[in-house]
Amino acid sequence: MKLLNRVLKGDVRAAAQLIRSLEDDVPEAVAELKDVYLHTGQAYIVGIAGAPGAGKSTILESLIDIFRKGNMKIGVVAIDPTSPLSGGAILGDRLRMQRQGADEDVFIRSLASRGWKGGLSKATMNTVHVLDAMGKDIIFVEAVGSGQGEVDFARIADTSIVTLIPGLGDEIQMMKAGIMEMADIFVINKAEREGSDNLRMSLEAMLSMTPHQPNTWQPNILLTEAILNKGTEQLAKVILRHKDFLISSNKIEKCRRRRAELELTAAIESTLHHHLETMSGCLLVKLIDDLVLRKTDPKSAALKVINLPEQK
Amino acid sequence: MKLLNRVLKGDVRAAAQLIRSLEDDVPEAVAELKDVYLHTGQAYIVGIAGAPGAGKSTILESLIDIFRKGNMKIGVVAIDPTSPLSGGAILGDRLRMQRQGADEDVFIRSLASRGWKGGLSKATMNTVHVLDAMGKDIIFVEAVGSGQGEVDFARIADTSIVTLIPGLGDEIQMMKAGIMEMADIFVINKAEREGSDNLRMSLEAMLSMTPHQPNTWQPNILLTEAILNKGTEQLAKVILRHKDFLISSNKIEKCRRRRAELELTAAIESTLHHHLETMSGCLLVKLIDDLVLRKTDPKSAALKVINLPEQK
Numbered sequence: 001m002k003l004l005n006r007v008l009k010g011d012v013r014a015a016a017q018l019i020r021s022l023e024d025d026v027p028e029a030v031a032e033l034k035d036v037y038l039h040t041g042q043a044y045i046v047g048i049a050g051a052p053g054a055g056k057s058t059i060l061e062s063l064i065d066i067f068r069k070g071n072m073k074i075g076v077v078a079i080d081p082t083s084p085l086s087g088g089a090i091l092g093d094r095l096r097m098q099r100q101g102a103d104e105d106v107f108i109r110s111l112a113s114r115g116w117k118g119g120l121s122k123a124t125m126n127t128v129h130v131l132d133a134m135g136k137d138i139i140f141v142e143a144v145g146s147g148q149g150e151v152d153f154a155r156i157a158d159t160s161i162v163t164l165i166p167g168l169g170d171e172i173q174m175m176k177a178g179i180m181e182m183a184d185i186f187v188i189n190k191a192e193r194e195g196s197d198n199l200r201m202s203l204e205a206m207l208s209m210t211p212h213q214p215n216t217w218q219p220n221i222l223l224t225e226a227i228l229n230k231g232t233e234q235l236a237k238v239i240l241r242h243k244d245f246l247i248s249s250n251k252i253e254k255c256r257r258r259r260a261e262l263e264l265t266a267a268i269e270s271t272l273h274h275h276l277e278t279m280s281g282c283l284l285v286k287l288i289d290d291l292v293l294r295k296t297d298p299k300s301a302a303l304k305v306i307n308l309p310e311q312k
Numbered sequence: 313m314k315l316l317n318r319v320l321k322g323d324v325r326a327a328a329q330l331i332r333s334l335e336d337d338v339p340e341a342v343a344e345l346k347d348v349y350l351h352t353g354q355a356y357i358v359g360i361a362g363a364p365g366a367g368k369s370t371i372l373e374s375l376i377d378i379f380r381k382g383n384m385k386i387g388v389v390a391i392d393p394t395s396p397l398s399g400g401a402i403l404g405d406r407l408r409m410q411r412q413g414a415d416e417d418v419f420i421r422s423l424a425s426r427g428w429k430g431g432l433s434k435a436t437m438n439t440v441h442v443l444d445a446m447g448k449d450i451i452f453v454e455a456v457g458s459g460q461g462e463v464d465f466a467r468i469a470d471t472s473i474v475t476l477i478p479g480l481g482d483e484i485q486m487m488k489a490g491i492m493e494m495a496d497i498f499v500i501n502k503a504e505r506e507g508s509d510n511l512r513m514s515l516e517a518m519l520s521m522t523p524h525q526p527n528t529w530q531p532n533i534l535l536t537e538a539i540l541n542k543g544t545e546q547l548a549k550v551i552l553r554h555k556d557f558l559i560s561s562n563k564i565e566k567c568r569r570r571r572a573e574l575e576l577t578a579a580i581e582s583t584l585h586h587h588l589e590t591m592s593g594c595l596l597v598k599l600i601d602d603l604v605l606r607k608t609d610p611k612s613a614a615l616k617v618i619n620l621p622e623q624k
Binding site: 033034037038039040041253256257260261263264266267268270271272275276287288291292294295297298299300301302303305306 | 345346349350351352353565568569572573575576578579580582583584587588599600603604606607609610611612613614615617618
């Protein structure tokens with residue numbers, strides 16, 4: 001049976017194989033990706049960002065247990081190289097099965113950090129698409145850090161969660177990077193620690209600077225102790241409430257268009273790079289010859305390069 | 313008479329007008345640029361980089377006097393916003409004539425800092441082309457700073473000069489950015505200051521780390537006090553010696569190919585951006601619609617975007 005058909009039936013091995021082949025740029029897999037994409041768009045995508053040690057993986061494990069009780073199929077793309085979930089990626093790309101390891105309906109895929117250079121990583125999106133095509137209801141994308149890269153990352157998610165812990169002080173850096181504005185939900189994890197009230201108050205102060213508009217989502221601030229599963233039930237509820245809000249306000253359409261636009265931009269850049277790398281060396285040499293001899297000008301030469309022939 | 317014809321005759325006003333129109337993206341000027349380019353390739357391009365206050369402008373003024381004695385026609389593109397040469401750019405784009413102001417064969421053009429964002433600035437290269445087409449023998453491109461941007465900048469020059477002064481300690485930063493490796497000539501200006509010997513020795517130590525290959529240029533280290541015209545005669549000689557070396561070793565061809573390649577890459581990027589900005593909003597919306605509805609995939613959509621029609 002074709003790999004795609006097995007993926008569409010939710011076959012874990014087939015999905016893992018396809019993801020691996022995509023990472024390795026195997027031509028057959030890349031060709032199959034087109035068909036995979038046509039079967040996506042059903043999954044709900046939740047991004048979870050935060051500094052290393054903020055407890056993102058622990059929160060995810062707790063959330064997975066909760067959503068599994070509701071019989072939802074879960075996918076996780078872990079791109080935090082320091083995360084226990086993706087730690088395995090350093091040892092070679094493979095599946096990591098934690099306490100949900102035996103559950104066929106939880107698929108956790110860790111990407112080596114090479115797949116994550118900030119911005120919209122091709123490997124991340126490809127993996128999300130495969131999980132989506134597998135029929136996952138919710139796909140969590142876990143990203144480490146608080147920098148500019150996380151902003152693009154947050155833009156692909158339907159719900160963006162930013163995880164903070166008291167005393168780390170990385171909220172200033174996140175604010176500068178603009179990630180705070182992207183967050184739909186703030187989670188203050190390890191809330192038993194000193195300083196969690198101060199952190200909550202400073203987040204509230206920050207949020208109050210933006211006047212609440214009618215028919216917009218007012219970001220929530222939740223306190224959790226994920227290791228004890230405290231607060232995560234509430235978090236799961238707020239995620240679903242945000243999803244309902246997006247659907248009822250028709251903003252989910254906006255998320256999807258934004259994602260499509262980001263993917264189109266990424267695909268244009270990637271196609272151009274690929275084209276430049278693979279185009280006939282002779283043509284490129286010829287164009288540079290012509291430029292050196294002033295038989296043509298850079299702009300006219302550029303138009304010859306990016307006037308791509310129709311690719312079948 | 314057509315602007316281009318006047319430029320080709322060395323008309324200062326026509327050149328200034330064309331440069332200004334190119335900066336303002338006036339369509340007629342952009343169209344004329346193609347023909348301008350076909351008349352370039354004769355000028356020798358010398359880059360001079362260094363931190364603000366290193367004395368680049370003073371060195372240039374001294375060099376201009378020297379080369380003028382040899383009756384060479386000189387162009388200067390000053391892109392250092394702190395430089396007295398380009399200071400005028402802040403007050404509006406206009407010609408600055410210093411002590412060479414009365415000399416018709418010295419054309420100094422300052423670019424507003426908006427024209428310089430690091431990397432290969434389009435405005436810089438356009439101005440170089442106009443000066444080249446005017447018939448300048450040597451074009452100096454002056455850039456401030458010691459960062460990554462200066463590396464690309466050095467790559468467009470036939471001879472790259474890096475200017476240092478004792479006690480500033482910016483050589484470490486320059487080394488990190490890779491600009492030290494790009495330098496053909498090091499100038500230690502304000503050499504009367506304490507620490508110039510130490511700076512020379514540390515440069516020599518750095519250079520000795522790269523074993524000298526036969527038929528390669530060994531970078532020179534020169535000491536100058538440009539304000540007193542000390543050492544600049546020697547600098548002018550070394551510039552011409554480096555030019556002779558490039559010609560006799562046929563490496564000048566390599567410089568020209570490298571420049572053509574950089575310009576081609578810049579033109580491809582600029583054409584693509586322009587295309588994306590100006591392409592039919594309808595087509596883009598339609599493609600995003602199709603993506604959202606999964607009628608197509610990002611890669612196929614991207615190929616529709618960058619499959620540019622032949623532009624006449």
